[in-house]
Amino acid sequence: MAQYSRISGSVGLITLKNPPVNALSAAVRQGIVDTVEKALCDPQVKSVVICGQDGVFCGGADVKEFEKSMSGPPLIPMIHSIECATKPMVAAIEGSALGGGLELALGCHYRIAHSKARLGLPEVTLGLLPAAGGSQRLPRLIGVPAALDLITTGRHVTAAEALQLGIVDQVTDHKTVDAAVKFALSVAGKPLDARRISTYPCPVVTDLDALFEDVMQKVRQSARGAIAPIACVQAVRAAATLPYTRGMEREKELMATLFTSGQARALQYNFFAQRAVGKWRMPSGARWDTSTPRPVHKVAVIGLGTMGRGIAVALAQAGLPVVTVEAQEKQLMEAKRVMSDMLKRGAKRRGVAPPLDKISYSSNIQDLADVDLVIEAVFEDMDLKKKVFLQLSAVCKPGTLLCTNTSGLDVDQLASQTRNPELVVGMHFFAPAHVMKLLEVVYGPRSSPQAVATAMQLGKKMGKISVAVGNCRGFVGNRMLKLYTEQASFLLEEGATPDLVDRAIEEFGFPMGVFRMSDLSGLDIGWRVRKEMKLAVPGQSARIREGRRYSPLGDLLCEQGRFGQKTGRGWYRYNKPGDRVAHSDPWLHHFLEEYRAQHGLVARRIDQQEILERCLYPMINEGFRILQDGIAAGPEDIDVIYVFGYGWPRHCGGPMFYASMVGLEKVLERLEHYYQAHPDVPYLQPCSLLRRLVAIGSPPVQKWREVIKNLHSQL
Numbered sequence: 181m182a183q184y185s186r187i188s189g190s191v192g193l194i195t196l197k198n199p200p201v202n203a204l205s206a207a208v209r210q211g212i213v214d215t216v217e218k219a220l221c222d223p224q225v226k227s228v229v230i231c232g233q234d235g236v237f238c239g240g241a242d243v244k245e246f247e248k249s250m251s252g253p254p255l256i257p258m259i260h261s262i263e264c265a266t267k268p269m270v271a272a273i274e275g276s277a278l279g280g281g282l283e284l285a286l287g288c289h290y291r292i293a294h295s296k297a298r299l300g301l302p303e304v305t306l307g308l309l310p311a312a313g314g315s316q317r318l319p320r321l322i323g324v325p326a327a328l329d330l331i332t333t334g335r336h337v338t339a340a341e342a343l344q345l346g347i348v349d350q351v352t353d354h355k356t357v358d359a360a361v362k363f364a365l366s367v368a369g370k371p372l373d374a375r376r377i378s379t380y381p382c383p384v385v386t387d388l389d390a391l392f393e394d395v396m397q398k399v400r401q402s403a404r405g406a407i408a409p410i411a412c413v414q415a416v417r418a419a420a421t422l423p424y425t426r427g428m429e430r431e432k433e434l435m436a437t438l439f440t441s442g443q444a445r446a447l448q449y450n451f452f453a454q455r456a457v458g459k460w461r462m463p464s465g466a467r468w469d470t471s472t473p474r475p476v477h478k479v480a481v482i483g484l485g486t487m488g489r490g491i492a493v494a495l496a497q498a499g500l501p502v503v504t505v506e507a508q509e510k511q512l513m514e515a516k517r518v519m520s521d522m523l524k525r526g527a528k529r530r531g532v533a534p535p536l537d538k539i540s541y542s543s544n545i546q547d548l549a550d551v552d553l554v555i556e557a558v559f560e561d562m563d564l565k566k567k568v569f570l571q572l573s574a575v576c577k578p579g580t581l582l583c584t585n586t587s588g589l590d591v592d593q594l595a596s597q598t599r600n601p602e603l604v605v606g607m608h609f610f611a612p613a614h615v616m617k618l619l620e621v622v623y624g625p626r627s628s629p630q631a632v633a634t635a636m637q638l639g640k641k642m643g644k645i646s647v648a649v650g651n652c653r654g655f656v657g658n659r660m661l662k663l664y665t666e667q668a669s670f671l672l673e674e675g676a677t678p679d680l681v682d683r684a685i686e687e688f689g690f691p692m693g694v695f696r697m698s699d700l701s702g703l704d705i706g707w708r709v710r711k712e713m714k715l716a717v718p719g720q721s722a723r724i725r726e727g728r729r730y731s732p733l734g735d736l737l738c739e740q741g742r743f744g745q746k747t748g749r750g751w752y753r754y755n756k757p758g759d760r761v762a763h764s765d766p767w768l769h770h771f772l773e774e775y776r777a778q779h780g781l782v783a784r785r786i787d788q789q790e791i792l793e794r795c796l797y798p799m800i801n802e803g804f805r806i807l808q809d810g811i812a813a814g815p816e817d818i819d820v821i822y823v824f825g826y827g828w829p830r831h832c833g834g835p836m837f838y839a840s841m842v843g844l845e846k847v848l849e850r851l852e853h854y855y856q857a858h859p860d861v862p863y864l865q866p867c868s869l870l871r872r873l874v875a876i877g878s879p880p881v882q883k884w885r886e887v888i889k890n891l892h893s894q895l
């Protein structure tokens with residue numbers, strides 16, 4: 181919908197109306213076509229302003245419409261007719277002008293932006309390219325290198341940067357529509373030929389081939405199998421080398437391939453999944469819109485190791501005063517130095533003053549008496565954590581929320597140490613905590629909805645994507661990860677090498693293979709947990725433990741002091757401890773051969789397909805179990821956790837979406853096959869939710885919540 185009015189005597193004002201972001205739905209496009217015609221036909225109107233209602237210009241095409249067959253006036257001719265108009269068309273940009281929204285503005289003859297506005301062509305993040313002329317107009321307006329940057333990354337620019345780049349003509353701190361109307365009055369009757377961007381020649385680039393080769397190489401490296409960034413480069417190349425009309429044809433061709441691709445579907449699913457996880461609900465029925473968070477003015481972090489440091493920095497960067505407590509004096513001094521550097525670097529990047537005064541350092545837990553929320557990040561040791569929670573419960577004022585950053589220990593056991601177990605939740609950050617976007621908020625059976633709401637709100641304030649999940653060993657992320665790493669070890673026993681497994685995983689699109697990742701985070705972390713569980717026993721190499729298959733390979737490496745990058749040896753060899761470049765290690769290959777010989781295992785050839793199926797399908801199966809157990813509310817929660825916490829390639833949607841793309845029937849069939857081949861690995865047995873979904877015809881992922889609800893109500 182678009183509303184038309186005439187103001188200041190001779191300015192036609194078109195207001196886009198489609199809350200919350202004025203997306204260009206069929207009705208909005210029809211509204212624009214109709215109102216533009218009205219304005220152009222009205223003899224009293226000398227110039228036209230286009231704006232959006234409620235402080236948002238336009239969030240682009242209506243992504244929900246991409247699933248349906250397109251109806252309503254198409255965007256390209258609509259924008260073209262605006263550009264061809266004989267009266268000056270002025271875009272008044274407030275809030276956001278993104279995707280099709282910016283393309284609409286580029287069709288206008290002038291653009292006035294509010295200083296707080298954000299502009300961009302983020303189509304690449306949805307698996308698309310700016311195909312309403314954006315890939316052809318933007319390079320003509322701001323030059324090829326700047327357009328390549330914006331279009332291939334999809335990054336949003338501020339109004340100030342947009343002005344500097346030449347995307348907008350004026351920036352205002354006042355009422356944008358008033359400024360645009362004033363501007364429209366000033367340009368009424370002026371010639372427009374020089375204002376039609378499609379007629380501009382593309383600014384000349386000296387060595388065009390070298391520029392595109394360089395950009396294409398960079399994009400291929402960072403895209404990790406994503407096709408949209410490559411198509412974006414090709415489209416901009418068309419703008420730089422072809423006349424506008426031929427460039428538009430190329431843009432259309434490239435878009436047609438992307439539009440129908442699985443990658444675009446995955447990325448668009450992911451866009452909505454990110455928003456869906458904010459609308460959390462607990463099995464009790466408590467939900468995001470009926471639970472009020474407690475106010476949090478001052479927070480504390482206890483334990484300043486790897487995680488505590490990152491968490492405290494992220495809190496300070498979010499503007500919160502943080503009291504930190506560390507037991508070891510030397511560690512406290514070191515943490516203070518490292519955290520100050522982290523704050524300074526972060527502040528430099530963002531062009532602000534470092535919030536050094538937000539953090540205070542202490543070795544005394546009594547200093548936490550007046551905080552509203554504590555995040556515990558001491559060693560992963562249940563007895564120690566219990567002691568800390570007991571102390572916190574005694575020291576902190578009534579009503580303080582007590583949170584643990586445990587990677588997977590029982591949150592409920594910790595809650596039981598406190599006076600108010602309803603105020604205990606997990607806040608599971610990912611390393612490095614000031615960088616990684618994901619936060620798992622873990623509720624136990626006794627956590628109150630208010631506690632969950634408070635942790636979720638704090639996560640949002642810290643710029644995290646927070647997902648509320650139930651309490652179980654490893655929660656969602658690490659519970660699934662355990663199977664992935666275990667299968668990778670089994671593959672080594674059967675004949676693979678770390679290099680072979682990692683190559684398959686990296687070609688699939690993960691930034692790092694499973695063994696490279698294990699070397700980075702440290703093999704000793706899992707070893708310590710397995711020893712605590714009495715699964716790993718030094719000197720033992722039995723391959724069946726607790727009645728099921730077990731691979732002691734990781735334990736055996738740890739016994740030799742091979743903890744990964746930090747010791748310079750792990751699944752790979754490093755030039756020195758702390759070095760990051762992994763080299764294939766002949767010692768390890770020899771060790772694997774000896775190990776196989778010792779256990780009578782005959783190495784066989786393992787292909788990429790098997791590696792992917794063995795590593796990914798058990799994780800997916802566990803994802804179904806997690807849904808069945810009610811630990812995650814829906815597949816979106818699992819997918820968001822995997823994309824933002826574990827590097828699952830975003831263009832594959834996440835493990836559960838990927839399963840739906842592969843076909844649930846196929847996943848089921850392969851799991852049955854592997855379970856038959858490995859009956860000593862119980863988790864390979866297909867989960868009953870997966871069987872149920874296949875039995876009812878494999879509904880799309882968006883319908884799974886309904887099936888799960890029915891399943892739960894039958895129990």
Ligand SMILES: CC(C)(COP(=O)(O)OP(=O)(O)OC[C@H]1O[C@@H](n2cnc3c(N)ncnc32)[C@H](O)[C@@H]1OP(=O)(O)O)[C@@H](O)C(=O)NCCC(=O)NCCSC(=O)CC(=O)CCCCCCCCCCCCC(=O)O
Pocket residue numbers: 200201203239240241242243244255276278279280281283302303306308309310311312435436439440452455456
């Ligand atoms: C705008 C934002 C920055 C706002 O952020 P914020 O305030 O934080 O709010 P959110 O919570 O993010 O959003 C609120 C609410 O709005 C929903 N929403 C947001 N944006 C959209 C949207 N674009 N469409 C639909 N819905 C949207 C969001 O889901 C929330 O909903 P709720 O959860 O229910 O409350 C931020 O929202 C944002 O960044 N939005 C996305 C911006 C974006 O990416 N825009 C680009 C869209 S794609 C685009 O514009 C492409 C084009 O225009 C090109 C079209 C060319 C068409 C040509 C077609 C040719 C096809 C050829 C195929 C041939 C095939 C064949 O042959 O068949």
Ligand SMILES: NC(=O)C1=CN([C@@H]2O[C@H](COP(=O)(O)OP(=O)(O)OC[C@H]3O[C@@H](n4cnc5c(N)ncnc54)[C@H](O)[C@@H]3O)[C@@H](O)[C@H]2O)C=CC1
Pocket residue numbers: 482483484485486487488505506507508511556557558559560561564568585586587588608609610611701
């Ligand atoms: N390292 C990682 O990648 C991740 C770790 N976690 C979890 O975060 C927690 C912390 O892990 P890391 O930071 O890696 O550990 P770490 O070993 O780097 O740091 C722990 C810190 O806690 C301090 N500490 C111990 N007892 C204390 C006490 N009573 N009071 C105050 N300080 C105390 C130690 O001196 C040490 O500085 C663990 O529960 C871990 O499982 C969670 C996500 C990722």
